[in-house]
Amino acid sequence: QVQLVESGGGLVQAGGSLRLACAASGGAFRTYNMGWFRRAPGKEREYVAAITYNGRITYYTDSVKGRFTISKDNAKNTGYLQMNNLKPEDAAVYYCNADGVPFSDAFYRPGRYWGQGTQVTVST
Numbered sequence: 001q002v003q004l005v006e007s008g009g010g011l012v013q014a015g016g017s018l019r020l021a022c023a024a025s026g027g028a029f030r031t032y033n034m035g036w037f038r039r040a041p042g043k044e045r046e047y048v049a050a051i052t053y054n055g056r057i058t059y060y061t062d063s064v065k066g067r068f069t070i071s072k073d074n075a076k077n078t079g080y081l082q083m084n085n086l087k088p089e090d091a092a093v094y095y096c097n098a099d100g101v102p103f104s105d106a107f108y109r110p111g112r113y114w115g116q117g118t119q120v121t122v123s124t
Contacts (some may be wrong), residue, residue, distance in 0.1 A: 002026050005023045009120045018086065030053065030074035032100075035110060036094060036096055070082075081096075093117040095115055099112050
């Protein structure tokens with residue numbers, strides 16, 4: 001059983017940056033693909049980015065390409081989402097997910113493990 005804990009959310013002005021972290025414990029994190037999702041108030045959960053278990057291949061939904069960078073440090077059992085040039089529409093609760101399957105930039109099938117989420121607020 002893998003436990004995931006996100007951190008790094010907060011309030012930032014539009015155009016600013018945040019780095020989210022997803023700390024894993026209790027399982028073989030290094031063998032899991034990882035993804036990030038977000039949910040804004042009143043909206044469906046949205047896939048944001050994914051990375052293969054070894055960190056070699058990354059995937060991004062179109063709205064974040066060129067602004068967000070996903071990474072994975074297996075030695076630290078931690079995944080990251082670097083978010084630059086944040087926009088008000090990026091405001092949401094962000095969740096990390098492990099053990100999913102990335103198919104393309106447009107689709108990542110989430111796995112069994114979810115974190116509790118971290119709030120990102122972007123002010124104008």
